[in-house]
Amino acid sequence: NAGVTQTPKFQVLKTGQSMTLQCAQDMNHEYMSWYRQDPGMGLRLIHYSVGAGITDQGEVPNGYNVSRSTTEDFPLRLLSAAPSQTSVYFCASSSPTEMNTEAFFGQGTRLTVV
Amino acid sequence: AQSVTQLDSQVPVFEEAPVELRCNYSSSVSVYLFWYVQYPNQGLQLLLKYLSGSTLVESINGFEAEFNKSQTSFHLRKPSVHISDTAEYFCAVTYTGTASKLTFGTGTRLQVTL
Numbered sequence: 001n002a003g004v005t006q007t008p009k010f011q012v013l014k015t016g017q018s019m020t021l022q023c024a025q026d027m028n029h030e031y032m033s034w035y036r037q038d039p040g041m042g043l044r045l046i047h048y049s050v051g052a053g054i055t056d057q058g059e060v061p062n063g064y065n066v067s068r069s070t071t072e073d074f075p076l077r078l079l080s081a082a083p084s085q086t087s088v089y090f091c092a093s094s095s096p097t098e099m100n101t102e103a104f105f106g107q108g109t110r111l112t113v114v
Numbered sequence: 115a116q117s118v119t120q121l122d123s124q125v126p127v128f129e130e131a132p133v134e135l136r137c138n139y140s141s142s143v144s145v146y147l148f149w150y151v152q153y154p155n156q157g158l159q160l161l162l163k164y165l166s167g168s169t170l171v172e173s174i175n176g177f178e179a180e181f182n183k184s185q186t187s188f189h190l191r192k193p194s195v196h197i198s199d200t201a202e203y204f205c206a207v208t209y210t211g212t213a214s215k216l217t218f219g220t221g222t223r224l225q226v227t228l
Contacts, residue, residue: 004157031212031213031214032214033214033215033216035216035218040123040220041220042118042120042204042218042219042220042221043158043204043206043216043218044218045215045216045217048214048215049214050214058215090157090158092158092213092216094212094213094214096212096214101146101163101165101208101211101212101213102148102160102163102213103148103158103160103213103214103216104160105150105157105158105159106157107156107157108156108157
């Protein structure tokens with residue numbers, strides 16, 4: 001029972017490098033989201049998707065791209081990493097059914113940009 | 115703007131003592147409220163949620179929270195804490211009726227000691 005799987009768990013990047021954080025879920029959830037967690041700031045929404053082919057911006061989208069080609073996968077791309085993107089990134093998935101409203105989170109990716 | 119306020123960044127408490135973690139949210143016509151718990155180096159796990167109905171909701175490990183619409187609060191309580199309750203606790207709200215776009219508070223670190 002995997003749930004939400006994020007890879008890698010840790011990553012160090014140099015400023016200007018690009019990379020993709022992977023997120024996959026096996027619960028057939030339509031909704032998927034990316035958050036970043038910074039000390040003293042809680043979690044902030046980066047991008048989210050309500051279905052394959054549909055994405056939208058959250059609170060802090062700058063510097064990040066997303067796409068959703070399948071229900072299962074929702075990768076987050078950093079095109080040109082900056083030190084300000086040093087953070088812990090969490091992917092979450094959820095069902096659109098109101099009574100099942102709950103976000104399931106992955107274990108996180110700890111990213112350091114030097 | 116939608117917001118969630120957790121005034122206490124840290125709450126130290128002795129084992130078997132009661133605890134209350136405070137959460138206030140900005141008012142809206144309808145709102146769904148959540149408490150998530152994060153153990154060290156892990157993702158977030160749902161502790162309890164309020165969607166509708168009874169304003170008092172309980173978790174399986176003894177926590178409870180009460181939705182108070184007039185005070186726009188959703189405080190988390192436990193009558194007797196255990197060492198294993200040491201973790202960070204996040205209050206979150208969605209105004210959209212789904213868990214795809216959660217607004218989080220900044221978190222409260224609960225430290226339980228003997």
